[in-house]
Amino acid sequence: MKIQFWGVRGSIPAPGPDTIRYGGNTSCVSVHAASGALVIIDMGTGLLPLGNALMAGPFGAGAGTATILLSHTHWDHIQGLGFFSPVFVAGNAFTVWGPGGSSDVLEDILEGQMDPNFSPLQTLKNFSARFDVHAMDVGAPLVVDGLTITAREHPHGATTALAFRITEAGRSFVYASDVGQPGDTGPDPDAVAFFAGADVLLHDATYRPQDQATRRNRGFSSYEDAAAAAVAAGARRLVTFHYDQDYSDDDVDDLVASCRRALDARGGAAIELVPAREGDVLEI
Amino acid sequence: MRVRFWGVRGSIPVPGRTTSRYGGNTSCVEVRPRGAAPIIIDAGTGLRRLGKALMEESFGDGRGEASILISHTHWDHVQGLPFFSPLYRAGNRIQIFARQRDTHLEAVFSQQQGAPYFPVPLSALQAEMSFHALTEGTHFDLGRARITSTRLNHPWTALAYRIDVDGASVVYCSDTAPFTDLLLGREFVVDAPALDRPLPPDVAAELGRMRAAVVGLAAGADLLIYDTQFTYEEYLQRPHWGHSHPDDALAIARDAGVRRLCLFHHAPARSDDANDAILARYRGVVAAAGDPFEMLSAYEGLELVLGDDA
Numbered sequence: 406m407k408i409q410f411w412g413v414r415g416s417i418p419a420p421g422p423d424t425i426r427y428g429g430n431t432s433c434v435s436v437h438a439a440s441g442a443l444v445i446i447d448m449g450t451g452l453l454p455l456g457n458a459l460m461a462g463p464f465g466a467g468a469g470t471a472t473i474l475l476s477h478t479h480w481d482h483i484q485g486l487g488f489f490s491p492v493f494v495a496g497n498a499f500t501v502w503g504p505g506g507s508s509d510v511l512e513d514i515l516e517g518q519m520d521p522n523f524s525p526l527q528t529l530k531n532f533s534a535r536f537d538v539h540a541m542d543v544g545a546p547l548v549v550d551g552l553t554i555t556a557r558e559h560p561h562g563a564t565t566a567l568a569f570r571i572t573e574a575g576r577s578f579v580y581a582s583d584v585g586q587p588g589d590t591g592p593d594p595d596a597v598a599f600f601a602g603a604d605v606l607l608h609d610a611t612y613r614p615q616d617q618a619t620r621r622n623r624g625f626s627s628y629e630d631a632a633a634a635a636v637a638a639g640a641r642r643l644v645t646f647h648y649d650q651d652y653s654d655d656d657v658d659d660l661v662a663s664c665r666r667a668l669d670a671r672g673g674a675a676i677e678l679v680p681a682r683e684g685d686v687l688e689i
Numbered sequence: 690m691r692v693r694f695w696g697v698r699g700s701i702p703v704p705g706r707t708t709s710r711y712g713g714n715t716s717c718v719e720v721r722p723r724g725a726a727p728i729i730i731d732a733g734t735g736l737r738r739l740g741k742a743l744m745e746e747s748f749g750d751g752r753g754e755a756s757i758l759i760s761h762t763h764w765d766h767v768q769g770l771p772f773f774s775p776l777y778r779a780g781n782r783i784q785i786f787a788r789q790r791d792t793h794l795e796a797v798f799s800q801q802q803g804a805p806y807f808p809v810p811l812s813a814l815q816a817e818m819s820f821h822a823l824t825e826g827t828h829f830d831l832g833r834a835r836i837t838s839t840r841l842n843h844p845w846t847a848l849a850y851r852i853d854v855d856g857a858s859v860v861y862c863s864d865t866a867p868f869t870d871l872l873l874g875r876e877f878v879v880d881a882p883a884l885d886r887p888l889p890p891d892v893a894a895e896l897g898r899m900r901a902a903v904v905g906l907a908a909g910a911d912l913l914i915y916d917t918q919f920t921y922e923e924y925l926q927r928p929h930w931g932h933s934h935p936d937d938a939l940a941i942a943r944d945a946g947v948r949r950l951c952l953f954h955h956a957p958a959r960s961d962d963a964n965d966a967i968l969a970r971y972r973g974v975v976a977a978a979g980d981p982f983e984m985l986s987a988y989e990g991l992e993l994v995l996g997d998d999a
Binding site for chain 1: 703
């Protein structure tokens with residue numbers, strides 16, 4: 406699997422000279438499987454540069470297909486959709502799997518983003534590509550082109566978000582963004598079981614602990630939470646993700662260095678730490 | 690008055706190396722009459738940093754007042770509002786003005802700010818908010834400032850605003866297509882129409898009235914901020930998207946007799962170098978024609994001092 410980061414920021418895009426190294430686009434990650442399958446996770450503004458890159462291949466000729474996994478429908482995870490060039494090319498086909506409990510509810514939520522008050526597209530029906538929307542059944546694995554995808558619902562403030570585990574030929578990538586930490590009691594055992602033995606665990610590391618302390622109700626993790634989860638789950642690599650919009654590149658450098666120390670202190674010295682940066686590629 | 694640009698981009702925020710000089714935040718302009726409350730035009734992502742700056746003033750202890758004039762409610766003009774820090778402090782008073790919609794304005798903004806899209810609903814904000822629906826042609830006062838407006842040529846309509854205060858005037862015209870090829874309204878236009886066919890007389894007359902009203906609104910303005918998302922060549926490919934180009938902005942500026950023309954609402958894909966080249970080209974056009982106005986291109990942090998303050 407080839408994992409690429411297109412948007413690594415939380416809450417709202419944060420353009421500016423002090424976010425250039427890690428990037429200011431909101432959440433979007435692509436996974437190119439060895440089988441040839443393309444899985445896109447979340448549709449933040451990082452979806453715009455991903456779409457432009459995809460147009461150079463089969464999607465430019467209307468011959469592309471992809472699976473889109475949606476953790477939840479807060480703006481920073483869907484706001485790139487109207488600017489994703491491949492949906493305006495007839496022949497391309499997308500299947501979205503996300504929360505909402507029912508496919509109709511999830512489609513209505515995405516449709517609401519295109520409401521004519523807000524978007525000149527007016528409706529999803531104006532996409533030229535096929536765009537099918539399904540609610541993910543958390544209990545049942547999804548099998549797509551040799552990939553097995555499972556989901557787990559975790560707390561996220563007043564709501565929930567889905568984590569995804571993608572497995573191909575015995576190797577696993579886990580995407581766990583927007584992971585709320587309602588208390589200070591350490592990683593949830595069910596979450597640890599879901600993350601167990603992941604080759605790559607991408608985990609919410611929105612905050613430094615001192616910033617999380619005053620904003621715990623927002624439903625995000627600190628780098629300490631990410632490190633604790635990675636150690637408990639025995640992950641081989643940990644990716645920090647979803648940095649706070651107010652953190653400069655220097656702040657994120659500091660967050661990453663602190664996360665390294667947290668891993669070491671918790672007995673995770675063998676875990677490789679890979680900070681998510683726009684454009685970077687990670688191979689499993 | 691002072692005019693400061695916090696977001697100059699159209700369509701969608703574009704962080705990155707190639708946009709960092711002009712800036713990647715979506716539309717937001719602050720107009721500050723001397724010694725008075727801020728009048729903010731549009732609430733794109735640029736509003737987030739403006740909000741942080743305002744929290745250093747009276748807004749930080751809940752004594753701030755601001756008015757926000759919304760050109761229209763497309764995402765790139767409202768998406769910063771949930772991240773406007775003064776809304777989260779009791780005592781602040783924020784008035785929002787926008788063109789009337791089919792539903793109450795508060796319902797439109799509630800749709801943006803609440804489940805399942807955003808964790809904090811509008812109703813939970815601590816500041817006192819009020820919503821004021823406008824129709825084109827309306828005028829009203831905010832303190833000493835006089836606000837006037839007219840309609841623009843954009844899908845589901847947008848409003849242009851003129852602010853007169855402190856012996857100076859600024860006019861904000863974004864978003865709009867030229868008033869020559871297509872009348873944009875509620876209908877979704879799928880494909881670019883042919884531009885070489887004559888318009889039906891009623892449509893041509895309607896567009897002519899809209900253009901005359903825009904020229905009238907901008908007459909003698911110290912600063913005209915104009916939607917130039919496209920180059921002329923790009924416009925020919927997408928005349929139905931509701932955006933204009935520098936040649937059209939220049940023609941409006943000439944007819945209105947403005948003192949400064951500022952290019953605004955840069956396309957997401959427009960690099961800093963491309964913006965530099967467009968500005969240089971049109972500064973050349975203005976110089977060659979002997980036009981009596983200054984040509985600018987908006988970038989984040991650009992501040993202009995106009996009128997009695999200058």
